[in-house]
Amino acid sequence: MPCEGCMERDNVSTSATMEFLLLGFSELLCLRVLLFLIFLIIHLLTLAGNMMIFMAVLMEPSRSPMLFFLCQLSAIELCYTLVIVPKAFLSLVAAGGTTISFLGCAAQMHLFVALGGAECFLLATMSYDRYVAICQPLRYAAVMSEGLCLRLALLCGLGAFSMALALTVAVFRLPFCRSRRIDHFFCDVPALLHLACTHSYAPELALLAVCLLLLLLPFLLILASYLCIAGALVRTASPLGRGKAISTCLSHLAITLLHYGCATFIYIRPKSSYSPARDKAVSLVYTNITPLMYPLIYSLRNKEIRGILRKMLRRKKIAQVN
Numbered sequence: 174m175p176c177e178g179c180m181e182r183d184n185v186s187t188s189a190t191m192e193f194l195l196l197g198f199s200e201l202l203c204l205r206v207l208l209f210l211i212f213l214i215i216h217l218l219t220l221a222g223n224m225m226i227f228m229a230v231l232m233e234p235s236r237s238p239m240l241f242f243l244c245q246l247s248a249i250e251l252c253y254t255l256v257i258v259p260k261a262f263l264s265l266v267a268a269g270g271t272t273i274s275f276l277g278c279a280a281q282m283h284l285f286v287a288l289g290g291a292e293c294f295l296l297a298t299m300s301y302d303r304y305v306a307i308c309q310p311l312r313y314a315a316v317m318s319e320g321l322c323l324r325l326a327l328l329c330g331l332g333a334f335s336m337a338l339a340l341t342v343a344v345f346r347l348p349f350c351r352s353r354r355i356d357h358f359f360c361d362v363p364a365l366l367h368l369a370c371t372h373s374y375a376p377e378l379a380l381l382a383v384c385l386l387l388l389l390l391p392f393l394l395i396l397a398s399y400l401c402i403a404g405a406l407v408r409t410a411s412p413l414g415r416g417k418a419i420s421t422c423l424s425h426l427a428i429t430l431l432h433y434g435c436a437t438f439i440y441i442r443p444k445s446s447y448s449p450a451r452d453k454a455v456s457l458v459y460t461n462i463t464p465l466m467y468p469l470i471y472s473l474r475n476k477e478i479r480g481i482l483r484k485m486l487r488r489k490k491i492a493q494v495n
Contacts, residue, residue: 191275193349197264197358198453209265215461216258222468223247223254229481238317239306242299243471243478245326246292246428250464253288256281257460261358270354275345278360283341286362289436290333290387296429297391298325300398303425307418308405333387340383344369356449359460363439363452384440388433395429424470431466435459 198208230236230244260281263271273281305316344362347369357364362380402422409415435455471478 192272192353193275193278193360194270194272194354195260195264195358195360196270196354196356197261197267205265209262212258212261212265212461215465216254219254219461219465219468220251222465223250225482226468226471226478227251229478233481238302238322239299240478240481241322242295242302242326245329246295246299246467249288249292249295250467252284253292254460254464256284256288257359261460264358273360278355278365279341279345282344282360282362282365283337285359286340286383286387287330287334287337290337290383291329292432293387293391293436294329294333295326296425296432297394297398298329299425300395300429303422304398304401306421307402336383336386340380344380357453357456359456361439361452361456364449367449380440388436388441392433399426427470428467431463435463 198205224247227244227247230240230247233240236244260271260273302317306313309316340362344365347366349365349368350370353368355364355368366380399422402418406415406418409418435458438455439452439459
C-alpha cells in the first residue's frame with residue numbers, strides 16, 4: 174500500500190529529472206552574511222592548513238609511514254570539505270534554500286560517506302603503525318614497508334568506497350515524499366531517511382550495518398592497538414621512553430576522539446531521535462571545525478611535521494634572498 178504524499182518512482186526518467194531542496198540555514202536569514210563570512214574564513218584556513226601539510230609531506234624525500242598516512246589524511250580532508258562546503262555557501266546566499274538534482278544528491282552523499290569511512294580506516298591503520306613503532310621497534314622498518322603502506326592506503330579507500338556505494342543505493346531506492354525538502358545544508362543520510370515515505374526499518378538496518386563496518390570495526394582495531402601499546406608502556410622501565418611514546422600517540426588520539434565523537438552522535442541512533450536543528454549544528458562542527466583542527470593538532474604535536482614546515486620556511490627565505 175503506497176503511502177500518502179509519496180512520489181511515483183516507476184518510470185526510469187523520474188530520478189533523472191527529480192530535484193531536492195536543501196533548506197540549509199533559511200531560518201537564519203538575518204545572520205546569513207555573518208555566517209557566510211565565518212564559514213568562508215574557516216574554509217580558507219582549512220584548505221590552507223591541509224594543503225600546507227599535504228605539500229610539505231609530499232616534498233619530503235624520506236617519508237616515514239606515519240607521514241605518508243598523514244599526507245593521505247590531509248588529502249581526504251581537502252576532498253571532504255570541497256564536497257560539502259560549496260553547497261553550504263549556496264544555501265547561505267539563496268534565501269529559500271538551494272536545489273540539488275537526484276544524481277547530484279546521491280553523488281554528494283556517496284562521496285561524503287566514502288571519505289568519512291576512508292578516514293575511519295586510515296585512523297585504524299595509523300594506530301597499527303603506532304603499535305608496531307612502540308611494541309616492535311626493531312622490526313618497524315621491515316613490517317611497515319613502503320609496499321605495505323601503499324596496500325593499506327588503497328584498501329582504506331576501496332573498502333570505504335564500496336560500502337558507501339551500497340548504502341547510497343539502499344537509501345536512494347526508497348520512495349521520497351513529494352515535498353522533497355531536506356532540512357540540512359547537504360545530503361546527509363539521516364536527513365534523507367527522515368524524508369523517506371516508508372515505515373520499514375530496512376533502511377535503518379542498512380545504515381546500521383554500514384556504521385558497524387565503517388565506524389565500529391575501525392574503532393575496535395584502534396582500541397586493540399592502544400591496549401597493546403598501554404601494556405607495552407606499563408612494562409617500560411624508562412620514564413623518558415614512556416613519555417616519548419605517549420607523545421607520539423597524543424595527536425592521533427585527539428583526532429580519533431574528534432572524528433568518532435561527532436560521527437557516533439549523528440549516525441548510531443534510531444530514526445525517531447532525529448532533530449534537524451541539532452543535526453545541522455553537529456554537522457557544522459563535523460564538516461568545518463574538525464577538518465580545521467587536524468592540521469593544527471598535527472603541526473603542534475608532531476615533531477616531524479614541525480621540522481618539515483621549518484625546512485619549507487627556510488627554503489622560502491633562501492629563495493626570496495636569492
